[in-house]
Amino acid sequence: MDQSIKRLPARTLRYGVGRHTLYRGDCLKVLRSLPEGQIDVVxxxxPYNLGLNYGTYQDQRDEGDYLDWMLACATEVRRTMAPDASFFLNITGSSSRPWLPFELMVRLRGLFQLQNHITWVKSISVGEDSLGHFKPIRSDRFLHRNHEHIFHLTQTGNVAIKRLAVGVPYKDKSNIARRNHQQDLRCRGDTWFIPYSTVQARAQKFNHPASFPVMLPRMCIRLHGKAAPxxxxxxxxxxxxxxxxxxEGGRGIGIDVDAAYVSVARNRLLSSFRSSQAA
Ligand SMILES: C[S@@+](CC[C@H](N)C(=O)[O-])C[C@H]1O[C@@H](n2cnc3c(N)ncnc32)[C@H](O)[C@@H]1O
Structure with missing residues (x-):
């Protein structure tokens, strides 16, 4: 049994996979059972409240209720965070409901500082060339929505991060000596192009309607910069x-209300162990 847990809420199931702990249950209840100040990176x-077809969760509620619920969840998340932790919150609106992410951020102002605002670019066209994938929309008003937000929230706004852990090589190598840089790496900036891989079937997206690419949380963990977080x-x-x-060598704690998704997550972790042992 994980000693850091006070008491498991009713109707919650807990699974250990390696150094990770997965919960099937309501996040608000599970978060309340976690100890204070232990989490390094969130x-x-x-759910974006856009009517996505999740298994258990109904993704369409009154906007005020949704924002109240998010505020309650974020309050509990904050309680679990170490003082120098980072909270990377990925969210987007839709073309017809564009305000939601911004309304949410305004609600969270009393809890967090917005230390960085990263734009996750899923698809981009440079000149005549196009890279990445997006969900096309039919419209004579709106452009395709090719990006989402990653809000980097901290308690103080003053948390040191490792920018070069997600850095990129200098394009102009003469800058390295001229500006006295120690290595051929510069800050990537706050626009991250992280494409989805091309898939032919839903199963390749783990039968989940809204997974993000693994590189997204990897980059957030690296940017926070703590070893074994x-x-x-x-x-x-x-x-x-x-x-x-x-x-990234860390210990994960994950919660989902849907038994099928928790099962997918457990299986993904198990096959990740198997392939790392086979390598
Ligand atoms: C946008 S998806 C997360 C996808 C994830 N990032 C991935 O890569 O697969 C949101 C998830 O929140 C879950 N969820 C909804 N309400 C919840 C609750 N009260 N407690 C825990 N999980 C909940 C849904 O079942 C859904 O899987």
Missing amino acids: VTSP TVLDPFMGSGTSLIAAEE
Whole structure:
């Protein structure tokens, strides 16, 4: 039994996979059972209230109720965070409901500082060339929505991060000596192009309607910069953040209300172990 847990809420199931812990239950209840100040990095993508077809969760509620619920969840998330922790919150609106992410951020102002605002670019056209994938929309008003937000929230706004852990090589190498840089790496900036891989079937997306690419939580964990961090995802879905925690040498804690998604996440972690042992 994980000694850091006070008492498991009723109707919650807990599974251990390697150094990771997965919960099937309501995140608000599970979060309340977690101890204070232990989490280093939170990476999560909550339901966006856009009517997606999740198994258990109904993704269409009154907007005020949704925002109240998110505020309650974020309050509990904050309680679990170490003082120098990072909370990476991935969310987007839709073309017809564009305000939601911004309304949410305004609600969270009393809890967090917005230390960085990262734009996750899923698809981009440069000149005549196009890279990455997006969900096309039919419209004579709106452009395709090719990006989402990653809000980097901290308690103080003053948390040191490792920018070069997600850095990129200088394009102009003469800058390295001229500006006295120690290595051929510069800050990537706050626009991250992280494409989805091309898939032919839903199963390749873990039968989940809204998973993010594993590189997204990996980059967040690296940017936070703590070795062997404890990583929390209160809306774990198919377990992508836990896979990222595993690959970055961390310990993951994931929660999802849906038994099928928790099962997918467990299986993903198990096959990640098997392939790392086979390598
Ligand atoms: C956007 S998805 C997360 C996807 C995840 N990032 C991935 O890569 O698979 C949001 C998840 O929140 C879960 N969820 C909804 N309400 C919840 C609750 N009260 N407690 C825990 N999980 C919940 C849904 O089942 C869904 O899997």
